[in-house]
Amino acid sequence: MTSVPPIDKPIPSRRESAAQDKITRILNAALELFAERGFHGTAVPEVAKRAGVGAGTIYRYFEHKEDLVNAVFRSSKSKLKSYLLESVNLESDIKPLFHQFWQNLVKFALENPIDFRFLELQDHIPYLDTESKNTELEVLAPIWVICMRSQRQGASDNLSAEALMAMIWGAFVGLMKAHVLGYTTVNEDTLKKAEEICWQMINSQVHQ
Amino acid sequence: MTSVPPIDKPIPSRRESAAQDKITRILNAALELFAERGFHGTAVPEVAKRAGVGAGTIYRYFEHKEDLVNAVFRSSKSKLKSYLLESVNLESDIKPLFHQFWQNLVKFALENPIDFRFLELQDHIPYLDTESKNTELEVLAPIWVICMRSQRQGASDNLSAEALMAMIWGAFVGLMKAHVLGYTTVNEDTLKKAEEICWQMINSQVHQ
DNA sequence: TGAATAAGCATGAACATTCATTCTTTTAAA
């Protein structure tokens, strides 16, 4: 009795899985260093060293340093996206929708602090390619929907949905940053109160 | 009738004022480039070129590139400090105190967008020296006092003053960032509504 | 007062180092 070979899932050869492993290690090393020192502050051979590969190996998988940072960016961004879309039903009422969004965001930031820090780095923008930039909007869909609906429900002279969204996102980022810098300690309790405050920001638009 | 020569204010020689002018031009050029491309992304000869001086001239006034960025940092930070302390009386009630703080912050960000951007870039930067890092706290005194007092007036299980402060600061930064990136337009009206929202963040601590 | 000299500053080409990228050699899978 012989097993049927799978059609669309060829067993990866030893070589292929080793290559996949190398790519993963390179991306992880690059993420750590870019998050810590920024793009220009990170040398490619350093990435290689931390990944445990030769410098030349990086160039087998990534054409330039910019390719590498874009790959890291897309990886982190899609990780964020999958967290933020988890268990989200855009048809729900905005209160539970916001609660779910907040939980997802907190989970992402706590489980992936390095990705979070990397994504919040300012000096990205110039070297990101079009594809990387385009992912921005999909990621924020849940919070955008929330702000949009809160704005429509309220008075006509409300703050724009985009501005409200930016403030909520900024407040969360500010909180995490303060935590990282040691200005305050962020624990479960802090995050619950912060959620309440951010929810009030949204809710104040509905009931002025 | 001869004018009395001032004692403690010697008239700067032509040389001295030329030197002062050069330092100013170097600091301005460095600020612009660092704000735009970050520390590692900026070449010293570029700074010299934009300042209209020779590359070597920079090294007459600043020992290293790191000295330069620290000087720029201190300059921007002290500018921010003077804005934030303007017309502030720490004994006032927190509502007018917050209003004054917000106005000062808005004024600074609008009149000095490049300084604002630069200061937000330099987050947890390994190349800032101790003196640069220490200025942080004095600058935030007004908003810290506000958050501290709102926290004391309210219930005992409030969000910490530091966390609240971080969220308000973050919300403002998020708003300005969204403006710069073109996600939304920030005008006088937006800022007024944003102020109201941030005030509610504080006020919610007092009246839960 | 004004020419002559000294002192110090600014310059930018040159130097040394760092770093992205290439390439030859070595290693290992097929």
Added chain:
DNA sequence: TTTAAAAGAATGAATGTTCATGCTTATTCA
């Protein structure tokens, strides 16, 4: 045995920093 991948030394461009030179300002002295 063939072929492809990995390694890391080599390469060349970029960049922080220095330094010999020319120039400007200040001072001296006729």
